Amino acid sequence: MYQVIQYIKFLLKSTNQHGVHSPFVYNLVTTCFYDKSKHNSYKAIRSYKALLLQNKTKIKVEDLGAGSQKMKQQKRLIASIAKNAGTTHKRAKLIYRITNYFKPNTILELGTSLGIATHAMHLGNPKASITSIEGCPETSLCSKKQLEHFKTENIKLITGDFNTEITKLKTQHYDLIFFDGDHKKEATLHYFKTLLQTTTNDSVFIFDDIHWSEGMTEAWETIKQHPKVTVSIDTFFWGIVFFRTEQAKEHFTIRI
Template identity: 60%
Template sequence: MLYQIIQYIKFFLKSTNQHGVHSPFVYNLVTKCFYDNTSYTEYKNIIAYRRSLLKNKSTIAVTDLGVGSSKIKSTARSVSKMAKHAGTPLQRAKLLFRLVHYFNSKHILELGTSLGIASQAMRLGNPKATIISIEGCPNLAAFTKANFLNNIMKPINFMTGDFKDALSNLTNNSFDFIFFDGNHTKTATLNYFNTLLPTIHNDSVFIFDDIYWSKEMTEAWEVIKEHPQVTVTIDTFYWGFVFFRKEQHKEHFKIRV
């Protein structure tokens, strides 16, 4: 926690808003998506789904394949506590919706389904998109899949198992949008990044959750930023955005969201 506080202070001092951005691509993304204040009707669905999870007192035996939750140590976890402490926060779920909507992403991959808060937001962002979501814990995956069916949400291809094994079968795909939200370790994060590089195209975007989770996650983020195929990155503290646009010079931004 102390590490994150120190890093946030450094981030705040170095970050800017749209007025410090000279790239038209990044400026439009910040002003038309990050800072979009539209009250989308889909937000009601996002709020309702998250609220239903917060009220759910049932427990799930969770198997962590990564570093696990920093706030919930028990393997038998209540859905309500996971939604509160480990699920995607409401404002970030809304941002995920806006991002998929803004980019009109048609082929989406999520690493770390959890309770499906982010999955639902991305589905609402583009109801016609093909979405694959991978969860390492079988019990958690089963709960979320059933929950989606009960809420009559449009299908998502839920996969269960170790990310490394699952990704080996996806490298022939092409993805517009990949959300990395699982196994917050340096080695795993870099392995997933390198494994999925063959799936990118010029307009693909990678989003890494919790880039300041730990010192090694920040180290992974710094390595990713310097990769020769990466041209633009945006650090919003909680998330790191990676773009591969060949028409742009290599630039790194720190944006307050």
């Protein structure tokens, strides 16, 4: 019910490209978000998830974050995870377009899950160096096998606790970070603050499920107000922030 109410609020204040006066955001919305082209990579994105949906192997899932709202049992079919908790086809295509649009050289993903978004980002920029962290060992192993099957390169999978692993990575610089692993307010804000030092002027942070719960919405509001954040975009399912010092601080609510 919370998400339904939040979505109604979102629809009431959201806009499309016609309500955007920032050239940077206008170009992003029209050229990337609303790109209707039938990219060849979409077939590979669909094939990747289709193979997972056929996989009847059961794995032991360790939910280190907020967990799944649909699946509570620990032993789960890979096919069920792909169907209920994996990145949707619509979002996989969007993360592909975003990666293809910005061409980030270095990408960090918190929450590999089955690697659907990881694979899509790789297709968006095959030359990018991607580091993806997954807390569940069996899920991580499944992702590794799946990504190897699709002959991906330049992807480093790390199995471990986010808190421990990002501490080792915070001296790096990342052009894009996808936060998709722990849907709790305190954890999200901690990861955000820890990884702020990895940003450059052109970095992009994407937060999944910003309206998952009241706590996640509060986390999103705090992130938007941070002094280093100049542009923020609420797409309802994702919150996207930029650190471009040449941009005036402004928030956008965009329907996709």
